[in-house]
């Protein structure tokens with residue numbers, strides 16, 4: 001495996017995050033219900049990055065994956081302010097009533113199965129702990145393929161379901177307490 005680098009980015013990196021996301025979700029285009037990631041524009045990605053942030057995965061300097069995070073809950077703004085002030089540094093802050101929601105996590109097909117996806121989740125988890133979040137949240141697909149086992153292996157548990165395309169649990173809400 002090459003040298004892995006994960007770095008946090010904001011709206012300025014929208015084009016890179018968009019490109020990495022499209023490469024990561026490319027196989028979803030074959031499914032009956034392709035991921036909505038493939039319908040997002042660079043502008044959509046820029047706006048989403050402004051509501052939280054993103055991570056870019058580079059292997060030997062080449063872009064291979066990405067993910068996004070957003071702050072949710074009553075005290076979401078506290079987490080956002082702490083991120084602005086402390087960046088990636090600092091001791092863990094006191095816990096507040098807010099969570100970090102991970103979305104659009106993806107590794108391009110050729111680079112999968114080498115722990116890169118798990119490493120991005122761990123990177124976001126470490127950030128969430130430092131900022132004082134209660135939990136990590138993620139929405140997993142129940143099919144095309146069923147990703148819930150992957151999130152479960154990362155310590156997430158099912159907390160609810162949302163229907164789409166007439167499939168009651170196609171989006172499964174998952175949570176990991178920090």
Ligand SMILES: CC(C)(COP(=O)(O)OP(=O)(O)OC[C@H]1O[C@@H](n2cnc3c(N)ncnc32)[C@H](O)[C@@H]1OP(=O)(O)O)[C@@H](O)C(=O)NCCC(=O)NCCS
Pocket residue numbers: 024025104105106107108111112113114115116117118119139140141145146147148149150
């Ligand atoms: C999910 C994803 C990010 C994982 O990335 P990755 O770099 O391959 O993940 P890791 O290498 O850290 O983990 C791979 C392990 O998970 C397992 N795994 C992969 N997909 C799985 C699934 N759907 N259910 C259960 N386990 C799964 C692999 O067998 C592998 O296990 P091993 O290490 O024992 O061989 C990647 O498959 C991906 O980009 N998928 C397309 C986009 C997507 O669906 N994103 C999730 C949004 S909910």
